[in-house]
Amino acid sequence: MGATKTDHFTDQQNQIATIAKALGHPARVAIIEHLLKVNTCICGDIVNELPLAQPTVSQHLKELKNAGLIKGSIEGNAICYCIDEKTFEVLKNYFSKIITTVSKQNCC
Amino acid sequence: MGATKTDHFTDQQNQIATIAKALGHPARVAIIEHLLKVNTCICGDIVNELPLAQPTVSQHLKELKNAGLIKGSIEGNAICYCIDEKTFEVLKNYFSKIITTVSKQNCC
DNA sequence: TTATTATATTGCAATATTACGATAAAGATT
DNA sequence: AATCTTTATCGTAATATTGCAATATAATAA
Numbered sequence: 001m002g003a004t005k006t007d008h009f010t011d012q013q014n015q016i017a018t019i020a021k022a023l024g025h026p027a028r029v030a031i032i033e034h035l036l037k038v039n040t041c042i043c044g045d046i047v048n049e050l051p052l053a054q055p056t057v058s059q060h061l062k063e064l065k066n067a068g069l070i071k072g073s074i075e076g077n078a079i080c081y082c083i084d085e086k087t088f089e090v091l092k093n094y095f096s097k098i099i100t101t102v103s104k105q106n107c108c
Numbered sequence: 109m110g111a112t113k114t115d116h117f118t119d120q121q122n123q124i125a126t127i128a129k130a131l132g133h134p135a136r137v138a139i140i141e142h143l144l145k146v147n148t149c150i151c152g153d154i155v156n157e158l159p160l161a162q163p164t165v166s167q168h169l170k171e172l173k174n175a176g177l178i179k180g181s182i183e184g185n186a187i188c189y190c191i192d193e194k195t196f197e198v199l200k201n202y203f204s205k206i207i208t209t210v211s212k213q214n215c216c
Numbered sequence: 217t218t219a220t221t222a223t224a225t226t227g228c229a230a231t232a233t234t235a236c237g238a239t240a241a242a243g244a245t246t
Numbered sequence: 247a248a249t250c251t252t253t254a255t256c257g258t259a260a261t262a263t264t265g266c267a268a269t270a271t272a273a274t275a276a
Contacts, residue, residue, distance in 0.1 A: 003261055004234070008159040009134035013141065021132030025264085026117035026125040033121065036209050044222065051116040056265050058224055077222055077273035085210045092203040095196050101144050102193045111231055112264070133234085152252065164235050166254055185243035185252055 016094055019087060022067030027052060028060050035070065035083050044078045124202055127195060130175030135160055136168050140177065143191050152186045 006014050023029060027050060034049050047057045061081060064070045068087040072079050114122050131137060135158060142157050155165045169189060172178045176195040180187050 004133060004135075006134055009138050013134045013137040017132055017134040017137050020128045020130075020137075022128075024125055024129030024132040025112060026114055026121045027112075027264095029121040029125045029128075030117050032206065036206060047223090052264095053266050054223075055225080055267080059264080062224085074273090077220095079223065083206070083210050085207055088203050088206050088210070092200060092207060095200040095203070098140065098144060098191070098196050099193060099200060102191050102196070135234095155253090160234095161236050162253075163237080163255080167234080167236095170254085182243090185250095187253065 016091070019067050019069065019091060022063050022069055025060070027057075028064055028069075031057075031060060031064060032069065032083065035081060046081070123198070127175050127177065127199060130171050130177055133168065135165075136172055136177075139165075139168060139172060140191065143178065143189060152188075154189070 009017075023032070030050060031046055034046055038045075046061070047054045050057055052060075061070070061072070065072060065081075068084055070081050071084045072081045074080075117125075131140070138158060139154055142154055146153075154169070155162045158165055160168075169178070169180070173180055173189075176192055178189050179192045180189045182188075
């Protein structure tokens with residue numbers, strides 16, 4: 001089929017999957033890393049940094065924004081994109097919890 | 109096109125994207141959470157826990173295994189699946205680094 | 217007003233993913 | 247051996263994703 005049965009899973013499972021999915025493409029990981037590197041929100045040079053056409057980059061930015069990983073604000077005729085720390089913290093805390101729980105297990 | 113241009117990105121970017129992609133489906137997140145909950149590696153009841161057919165679950169398990177998120181060992185005619193802590197630590201450390209770097213930025 | 221610049225949207229082709237029935241493979245049980 | 251149990255693979259249909267050319271939108275500059 002191809003359609004994911006999201007309604008069979010918990011809200012948290014869907015939330016983690018949605019965020020992880022957004023990071024499930026190297027171009028989007030590269031966008032995040034570029035936003036980190038420039039250390040400022042005057043973005044718009046992202047297109048020049050990536051080996052992808054402008055509409056493709058725009059689409060990836062949209063997906064990162066929908067997942068809550070970045071936020072964008074209009075600055076004149078350009079748009080300023082920034083990393084949304086909160087969502088990364090959701091991920092970090094989730095994985096921390098997994099690691100802690102696994103460590104307590106006494107098998108394997 | 110649909111084909112991802114992995115060769116244009118760094119090894120780390122591809123690695124993070126591959127792992128994140130594997131977690132980018134609620135069924136696979138649910139599998140991870142079930143492995144945590146049972147606190148043992150006598151798996152095989154995963155199929156009964158999920159609203160998906162056996163071949164579908166098997167496919168999801170394969171993807172989690174390929175991404176290094178779980179490991180499986182043969183136990184008689186059953187297979188014992190476990191969480192592979194190391195890969196989750198890769199993710200946690202990666203996100204921790206992002207959060208630390210963002211915190212140092214003075215914009216937005 | 218007419219460019220120019222920056223980003224988004226549309227439309228479409230190529231490819232990937234998801235899901236599952238049918239079937240295969242392999243060890244366990246009778 | 248014949249059967250059962252467990253998991254994997256194949257084949258295929260439905261849907262989603264990726265990428266980009268063309269075009270649209272919106273603010274700025276000339």
